[in-house]
Amino acid sequence: MTATQVIAPGWTASPSPLPVFEHRLAGYRRIWRGSVFSTFLLPVLFLLGMGISVGAFVNRAGELGVPYLDYIAPGLLASTALQVAIGETTWPVMSAFSWIRTYHAMRASPLRPKDLVGGETLFVSLRVGMSAVGFLIVMILFGTVHSWWGVAALPVALVVGAAVAGPVLAFAATIKSDNMFALLYRFAVIPMTLFAGVFFPVAEMPLVARWIAYASPLWHGVELCRAATLGWPPLLPVAAHVAYLAVWAIVGYLLACSRFAKKLTD
Amino acid sequence: MPDEPLIHARGLVKRFGEFTAVDGIDVDVHRGEAFGFLGPNGAGKSSTMRMIGCVSPPTGGMLRILGLDPVRDGPQIRGRLGVCPQQDSLDPELTVTENITVYARYFGIPRRVARERAAELLEFVQLDERANDKVEPLSGGMKRRLTIARALVNEPELVLLDEPTTGLDPQARHLVWERLFRLRQRGVTLVLTTHYMDEAEQLCDRLVVMDRGKIVAEGSPRELIERHSTREVLELRFGEDALEIYTGKLAGIGERVEVLPDRILVYATDGDAAAKAVHDRQLSPSSVLVRRSSLEDVFLHLTGRTLVED
Numbered sequence: 196m197t198a199t200q201v202i203a204p205g206w207t208a209s210p211s212p213l214p215v216f217e218h219r220l221a222g223y224r225r226i227w228r229g230s231v232f233s234t235f236l237l238p239v240l241f242l243l244g245m246g247i248s249v250g251a252f253v254n255r256a257g258e259l260g261v262p263y264l265d266y267i268a269p270g271l272l273a274s275t276a277l278q279v280a281i282g283e284t285t286w287p288v289m290s291a292f293s294w295i296r297t298y299h300a301m302r303a304s305p306l307r308p309k310d311l312v313g314g315e316t317l318f319v320s321l322r323v324g325m326s327a328v329g330f331l332i333v334m335i336l337f338g339t340v341h342s343w344w345g346v347a348a349l350p351v352a353l354v355v356g357a358a359v360a361g362p363v364l365a366f367a368a369t370i371k372s373d374n375m376f377a378l379l380y381r382f383a384v385i386p387m388t389l390f391a392g393v394f395f396p397v398a399e400m401p402l403v404a405r406w407i408a409y410a411s412p413l414w415h416g417v418e419l420c421r422a423a424t425l426g427w428p429p430l431l432p433v434a435a436h437v438a439y440l441a442v443w444a445i446v447g448y449l450l451a452c453s454r455f456a457k458k459l460t461d
Numbered sequence: 462m463p464d465e466p467l468i469h470a471r472g473l474v475k476r477f478g479e480f481t482a483v484d485g486i487d488v489d490v491h492r493g494e495a496f497g498f499l500g501p502n503g504a505g506k507s508s509t510m511r512m513i514g515c516v517s518p519p520t521g522g523m524l525r526i527l528g529l530d531p532v533r534d535g536p537q538i539r540g541r542l543g544v545c546p547q548q549d550s551l552d553p554e555l556t557v558t559e560n561i562t563v564y565a566r567y568f569g570i571p572r573r574v575a576r577e578r579a580a581e582l583l584e585f586v587q588l589d590e591r592a593n594d595k596v597e598p599l600s601g602g603m604k605r606r607l608t609i610a611r612a613l614v615n616e617p618e619l620v621l622l623d624e625p626t627t628g629l630d631p632q633a634r635h636l637v638w639e640r641l642f643r644l645r646q647r648g649v650t651l652v653l654t655t656h657y658m659d660e661a662e663q664l665c666d667r668l669v670v671m672d673r674g675k676i677v678a679e680g681s682p683r684e685l686i687e688r689h690s691t692r693e694v695l696e697l698r699f700g701e702d703a704l705e706i707y708t709g710k711l712a713g714i715g716e717r718v719e720v721l722p723d724r725i726l727v728y729a730t731d732g733d734a735a736a737k738a739v740h741d742r743q744l745s746p747s748s749v750l751v752r753r754s755s756l757e758d759v760f761l762h763l764t765g766r767t768l769v770e771d
Contacts, residue, residue: 210536214566221563222554296550302516303544304567304615305536461477461517 210305215314216321218297219287223318234329241271242337245394259396261341261425268339269348269420270393272330276352277413279326280359281384283319285376288367298459308455312448316360323356324349334424342426351423355416358440361447368454387413392421412443465528466491467619467650468513472522475508482508484674485522492618495641495651499661499756500671501768506654507547509671510623513652515539527618540568543617545608547624553597557588560596561611568615575614582610586640602633609640613649620644622653626660638663656768658756670760677763682756689762690754691716693732697725697739697746707744714738719761726758 223230246264254263291297298311327349334340366379390404391397391413397405408414415436422429429436468490475483483505490496498506511517513526515535524531526538551560558579565575583589586606591599599607605625612620625641626634641664645651655661661668662682670678670685678685695715699707704720711718715729729735732751739746760768 209569210567211569214563214569217566218552218563221559222552225554295552296548297552299546299548300550300552300564300611301567303514303539303542303546303612304564305540305569306567307536459516461511 210307210310212310212313212317215301215306215311216317217314218301219314219318220321231325231329234326235333237275238271238330238333241275242268242333242339245271246337246339262339264337265339265341265425266421267394268334268337269424270417272327272334272348272352272424273355273416273420274388274391274393274413275326275330276323276355276416277359277387278384279323280319280356281363281379283322284315284360284363285367285379286373288315288364289370289373289376292368292458298455302459308459309452311459312361312364312451312455315364316357316448319356319360320353323352327352331424340424342424344422344426345424347423348420351416351419354437354440354444355412358412358416358443358447361444361449361451363447364451365447365454368451368458387411392417412440415439464491466525467527468496468652469525470522473509473512473519473524474521475505475512475517476520481674483512486669486671486674486676488669488676490619490650490652492650493648495645495653495664495666497652497661497665497668498654498671499656499658499665499668499760499768500654501656501760501766503673504656504671505674506656506671507623510621510652510654514542514544514621540615541618543612543615543620545605545612545620545622545625547627549604549608551596551604551607551611553595556593556595557583557599557607558592560607561614564611565614570615578614579610582613583607585613585643586610587636600633602629602636605629605633605637606640609637613644617649619650619652622651624654624656626655626657634660658760658768661756668756670756670763672760672764672766678759685756685759686754690758691728692730692754693728693735694752694754694758695727695729695732695735695739696748696750696752697727698723698748699725699744700747710742710744711739714742717762721767726761728754728758 242264246267250263254266259266301311331340331345331348363379390400391408391411397408397414400408418429419433419436421427466489468488470486470488472485472487473483474481474485486509498509500506508517512519512524512531515526515531515538518532527541529538531538552563555563561579561582562572562575565578580589583592586609588603588607588610591603596604596607609625622641626637629637638660641651645664651664653664665682667681669676678689680688704725707725708718708720711725711727715727715735717728719726727735736749736751757768
């Protein structure tokens with residue numbers, strides 16, 4: 196074959212996460228239209244259903260300082276980032292290990308487990324970024340963004356995505372059956388969505404519940420997004436919230452790398 | 462190091478807990494060879510292949526692939542290997558071409574080169590007409606050929622094929638064999654595992670017979686047959702009778718007699734002469750067949766068991 200000379204010698208020496216990201220893109224190319232549509236549809240439904248309908252019954256005395264819709268919209272943005280990140284790191288990852296066996300195919304190439312984890316995290320960031328942009332546009336159209344700081348909600352969404360992607364990748368590489376994802380949703384995703392400050396201030400809850408909320412990555416994302424779109428100062432310094440999420444992201448990434456390596460070596 | 466073997470193993474061991482899958486094997490595979498691991502399921506062939514593929518670190522012994530250490534230099538070695546795994550790992554959501562081009566990217570191959578090679582390889586495995594189809598509706602044989610094409614995209618120095626035709630119908634098997642034969646002609650080094658003796662005979666220059674983690678014989682198919690079997694075999698069937706009673710009645714005919722549950726094998730240099738001797742003793746088998754010895758007979762002689770339990 197004549198193509199040999201085109202490739203510089205040593206091209207196998209530098210495996211990277213990019214080809215893994217490209218693999219996910221190749222699959223996503225077939226469904227992106229529907230995906231983009233729901234990226235805009237979901238926030239519209241959330242804001243209409245939760246913000247406007249429920250908002251008409253709560254906050255009548257104005258304790259929140261802003262309309263209920265404006266209060267929950269940034270929280271919903273953060274929780275959407277979390278949902279998208281978890282959606283992309285659960286069943287698709289289980290499938291790549293056990294059903295389609297994509298990771299085993301990748302394992303026969305120079306790619307290392309950390310390239311797989313890195314590539315998946317890149318793809319999660321793309322999907323979370325797209326969803327956050329869609330959500331923010333809808334929020335602007337609903338008049339819920341009070342400050343130019345609102346654009347800061349986008350990087351916050353990416354950090355939230357990375358903070359949950361790592362641990363969930365590690366979880367997906369550890370469990371034997373996809374039934375365990377139901378537990379993840381029941382005991383982590385749904386409680387976080389309900390009690391981590393998306394729909395009402397965490398300060399309303401009893402002390403123990405409050406600290407559980409503080410420990411969850413979502414609460415920090417909600418606080419930062421709300422501060423951004425309403426132009427409020429967050430409860431803790433921004434750096435503290437970001438640092439806490441970064442710890443989740445870094446520890447999760449390292450954990451995922453070691454779980455991937457274990458799962459793909461025998 | 463012009464003559465350094467591509468695979469060099471000494472006392473290679475793989476254990477999973479208490480179970481020893483590979484029990485101290487010595488193997489050398491040289492450039493340009495078609496080398497086979499023949500043995501029944503559970504003989505340790507796939508475990509050996511996974512160690513060679515650098516996804517399973519050896520428990521003991523020494524292993525060098527392309528002169529490198531599979532534990533330390535895994536990525537570098539894998540970049541020069543082509544792997545056709547036993548279990549399908551094609552992506553059903555991508556097209557036939559995309560399955561190759563996306564895979565090529567794992568090896569750092571530029572997109573344009575990947576597209577050119579995908580076109581060449583699909584032609585080679587006779588799938589060019591399906592280039593833009595999804596993978597899902599392809600037959601088992603087509604998927605296997607696509608997996609072989611995919612394994613060749615990095616122009617590997619060494620191609621590992623784990624049970625390349627298991628689960629395929631006879632026609633699909635022959636198509637795969639024909640392609641592998643062409644690869645062999647091009648000088649590509651092939652290492653394959655199989656529990657089909659006809660596959661080993663057709664494709665391998667040299668092979669080792671494995672049983673329970675150990676190598677029990679090594680050589681070319683012809684050498685193995687000459688060393689461990691006779692030139693011809695007489696197969697006798699005797700209706701419903703228990704066959705053990707014939708052991709004594711057949712004594713002295715041929716060099717050796719093996720009694721299987723459903724038939725008796727008489728190993729002889731001249732099968733027809735042996736058949737005549739059987740008739741001369743007033744025995745009346747329900748069927749008589751004279752055939753050439755095969756690797757199946759070698760395996761039976763070495764282990765006392767048949768390769769494919771049926």
